[in-house]
Amino acid sequence: MRRHTRRIYNICYRFTGNGTDAEDLSQEVFLRVYKTLGSYRSAYGGFATWMTSVTRNLLIDHYRRTKRDRVTDSLDDAMPVVENKASSARRPDELALLGELNSQIQVALTRLSPELREAVILRDLQQLEYGEIQRTLAVPEGTVKSRINRGRIELARILQQMGVGPS
Amino acid sequence: MTTLPNWTHEQIEARLTDYLEGLLQPEEQRAFDAHVSTCTQCEPLLASVSHLLTGLHSMDEIEPPPRLIYAILDKTLGPRETVTGWRAAFAWLRALANPRVGYGCASVVATFLILVSGSGFSWRKPRLADLKPASIYHNADRQVHLVYARGTKFVSDLRVVYEIQSRLSQDDQQIPSQDRNRTQPAPKSDPGQTDRTNPSSPKQQNRANGIERNLQMLAADLPLFVERRIQ
Numbered sequence: 001m002r003r004h005t006r007r008i009y010n011i012c013y014r015f016t017g018n019g020t021d022a023e024d025l026s027q028e029v030f031l032r033v034y035k036t037l038g039s040y041r042s043a044y045g046g047f048a049t050w051m052t053s054v055t056r057n058l059l060i061d062h063y064r065r066t067k068r069d070r071v072t073d074s075l076d077d078a079m080p081v082v083e084n085k086a087s088s089a090r091r092p093d094e095l096a097l098l099g100e101l102n103s104q105i106q107v108a109l110t111r112l113s114p115e116l117r118e119a120v121i122l123r124d125l126q127q128l129e130y131g132e133i134q135r136t137l138a139v140p141e142g143t144v145k146s147r148i149n150r151g152r153i154e155l156a157r158i159l160q161q162m163g164v165g166p167s
Numbered sequence: 168m169t170t171l172p173n174w175t176h177e178q179i180e181a182r183l184t185d186y187l188e189g190l191l192q193p194e195e196q197r198a199f200d201a202h203v204s205t206c207t208q209c210e211p212l213l214a215s216v217s218h219l220l221t222g223l224h225s226m227d228e229i230e231p232p233p234r235l236i237y238a239i240l241d242k243t244l245g246p247r248e249t250v251t252g253w254r255a256a257f258a259w260l261r262a263l264a265n266p267r268v269g270y271g272c273a274s275v276v277a278t279f280l281i282l283v284s285g286s287g288f289s290w291r292k293p294r295l296a297d298l299k300p301a302s303i304y305h306n307a308d309r310q311v312h313l314v315y316a317r318g319t320k321f322v323s324d325l326r327v328v329y330e331i332q333s334r335l336s337q338d339d340q341q342i343p344s345q346d347r348n349r350t351q352p353a354p355k356s357d358p359g360q361t362d363r364t365n366p367s368s369p370k371q372q373n374r375a376n377g378i379e380r381n382l383q384m385l386a387a388d389l390p391l392f393v394e395r396r397i398q
Contacts, residue, residue: 005239009231023235027242034243101222124223149184156215165211166218 004048005030007126008055014121015059017110025062029055045135052126052136056118063114101164108158116151123148174202179209183216285310 008029013022032054040050109117122128122136133148134141159165179202185191186199203209241247262268284290287306288297296302 002236005236006228006231009235010228013229019232023232023238026231026235027239030239031242099225102226105219105222105226120223124220125226145184149181152216152219153180153183153212156212156219159219160215166214 004051007048008051011052011055011121011126012059014106014109014125015114015117016062017106021062025055025058028058032058045132049132049135052122052128052132053138056136059118060114104159104162104164105155108155108162108164111158112151112154116147116154119144119147120151120155124152172198174198176206176208179203179206180212183213186213187217187220 005026009022009026012025012029013019016022016025029051033051036054040047109120112120118137119133122133123130128136130141130144133144137144139147179199182191182195182199186196191199203213283298285307286297286303287310288303297306
């Protein structure tokens with residue numbers, strides 16, 4: 001339970017970039033899993049993969065649900081400064097835990113499209129194999145590889161725009 | 168000498184992950200390197216993505232807040248019941264409603280009863296004076312001596328019975344030998360001596376002499392019994 005909680009919370013946190021949202025979504029994931037436990041089949045490729053798939057679906061739902069709010073926020077603050085956005089979204093203890101680069105990558109992740117974001121998170125942060133990502137996202141392996149590749153390139157470009165790059 | 172194929176920017180971008188994960192064929196690898204080394208657009212892109220991967224792989228897992236697990240349990244299994252008022256004051260009694268507590272109490276009571284009974288306390292005529300420590304000590308001491316005396320007597324009785332049995336069996340063995348002696352007188356030999364030779368050991372002869380003496384004493388004590396056995 002503790003291991004799954006940690007993993008699901010991390011996926012949610014990396015996807016949303018917000019501790020409060022990650023907590024709420026983690027609870028939603030476990031509630032959904034608890035209610036639909038009877039529909040679980042080993043054909044999904046393991047319980048962890050099934051949970052990750054449930055998490056991914058809820059994250060996409062959450063992304064679509066909050067899209068309007070994000071548009072309003074971006075109109076209010078057309079050119080958000082990285083430091084200000086980071087400080088408003090996280091608590092001081094969270095900022096202390098994350099290094100400067102990690103913090104900037106986290107900000108850049110939230111600007112990535114959800115399809116590319118989830119692929120990068122599962123591959124580079126959760127260290128999943130291509131087969132597991134394929135089962136989680138229910139897309140062909142070629143699509144998984146393509147999304148990971150495009151996600152990394154897009155993320156690197158966003159970081160460049162933010163003024164973060166190799167020294 | 169083969170000429171390397173010229174890769175475009177799009178090809179470089181499409182195979183960037185394969186390059187970083189070492190999945191390119193040697194020829195593709197050389198073509199990739201040749202393009203990147205001369206391209207002002209792809210070289211910084213490769214450096215940026217490599218830098219990004221270094222950062223991504225160094226990102227530690229975030230520890231979820233401890234309250235999250237309790238929140239999840241509340242949400243899935245239902246909120247915990249909060250007890251208030253008198254029920255809260257006596258809530259600790261619920262912990263006693265456990266079979267283990269019952270077994271423990273029963274064993275304590277049984278031990279107490281055994282100890283009190285062993286100390287000589289009379290349940291038919293209970294007296295408070297019997298529960299004084301001095302009385303309990305004296306009674307317990309008396310009980311111990313009584314038990315020891317009974318045990319000693321029991322062992323002594325067992326020994327007597329065994330001796331009677333062994334003498335009777337000895338007697339049964341001697342009757343046929345006496346019949347044989349009438350027809351063919353044997354040379355005088357001590358009891359326990361089986362042939363004309365000397366006893367196999369002095370110890371065996373001493374034991375036989377002892378049995379003879381005991382048999383004489385038994386015949387004197389129980390003449391009727393011995394006569395009946397002989398008949």
